[in-house]
Amino acid sequence: MAETIKIDLRKAVNAEKVFASLMAEWWDVNSKFAVVRGTVRDDSEKFALRLDLDKRAFLDHLANPITDQIVHSYAHLLSQVIVSEKSKQRTTHVA
Amino acid sequence: MPTLFYKGVGVGTHHHPTDLRATGIMPRAAGTLDEIAVQQHIALGTTFSPCISLTKSFGVAQDYAKNAGLAAPTPVRPAYVYQVVIPDNPGIPIIDPVDFIASRHANPLVSPSYHHDGDQDFLAFVAYAGAFVGVVPHSPRPPGMMGPGTHPVHRSIQLETIVFAIRDPEVLAHGSIPNTWITVRHDIH
Numbered sequence: 001m002a003e004t005i006k007i008d009l010r011k012a013v014n015a016e017k018v019f020a021s022l023m024a025e026w027w028d029v030n031s032k033f034a035v036v037r038g039t040v041r042d043d044s045e046k047f048a049l050r051l052d053l054d055k056r057a058f059l060d061h062l063a064n065p066i067t068d069q070i071v072h073s074y075a076h077l078l079s080q081v082i083v084s085e086k087s088k089q090r091t092t093h094v095a
Numbered sequence: 096m097p098t099l100f101y102k103g104v105g106v107g108t109h110h111h112p113t114d115l116r117a118t119g120i121m122p123r124a125a126g127t128l129d130e131i132a133v134q135q136h137i138a139l140g141t142t143f144s145p146c147i148s149l150t151k152s153f154g155v156a157q158d159y160a161k162n163a164g165l166a167a168p169t170p171v172r173p174a175y176v177y178q179v180v181i182p183d184n185p186g187i188p189i190i191d192p193v194d195f196i197a198s199r200h201a202n203p204l205v206s207p208s209y210h211h212d213g214d215q216d217f218l219a220f221v222a223y224a225g226a227f228v229g230v231v232p233h234s235p236r237p238p239g240m241m242g243p244g245t246h247p248v249h250r251s252i253q254l255e256t257i258v259f260a261i262r263d264p265e266v267l268a269h270g271s272i273p274n275t276w277i278t279v280r281h282d283i284h
Binding site for chain 1: 141
């Protein structure tokens with residue numbers, strides 16, 4: 001079974017004041033998707049959303065529309081960071 | 096003649112707990128079939144839509160099943176690819192998103208919204224943004240017309256819809272898919 005890679009994203013997207021936690025995970029470095037998990041500081045409910053890295057958009061929505069809007073506003077930036085991390089991972093594996 | 100399509104279902108996603116061969120597939124939202132619904136479904140990837148995505152490609156469905164879930168599929172908890180056979184007269188709209196968008200922007204004299212002004216590599220950037228780390232495409236201009244700095248490429252949601260629909264040979268069903276059309280379920284892990 002493929003190993004699931006997890007990375008902390010809060011520092012990478014400079015959003016430590018917005019998110020109490022923010023992680024990305026994937027199990028195929030070449031895939032076009034990642035799962036983003038976290039909690040927004042003003043909403044204790046944990047979220048897990050699928051992020052399409054080519055479309056730079058989340059595939060799902062959250063029940064809380066305010067939290068949903070906050071999280072979705074980071075889709076583009078999160079995509080760029082995750083794509084960059086995956087690229088490093090591919091390079092490392094090749095080396 | 097009936098036509099075979101596929102639908103990938105990732106682990107932990109909305110349709111994963113259900114055997115779609117027993118229940119069929121319901122769209123996740125009510126709504127009319129219009130350009131906005133098609134654009135949002137395909138270009139923005141929203142699953143809260145009045146449409147249901149299907150693909151002509153088993154490989155694409157398999158990619159979605161494997162990687163567009165909330166957890167990696169395993170032999171114990173696999174993802175699924177369903178085979179969906181649509182009859183000739185399905186009774187619900189089955190649309191080709193490429194035609195749906197292009198036919199509504201068919202006059203080349205009024206600058207169709209799906210025209211871009213990037214270079215010949217730009218389309219690859221739209222379709223495979225995840226493969227381009229740190230690349231910001233710009234719009235080349237004729238000599239003497241460049242002005243200061245670079246110019247971003249005109250990139251519309253209509254273009255994105257067409258590109259992604261071609262990338263994923265995708266069609267949309269507007270309405271519910273009955274269980275009798277869903278013939279086979281493949282385990283993916």
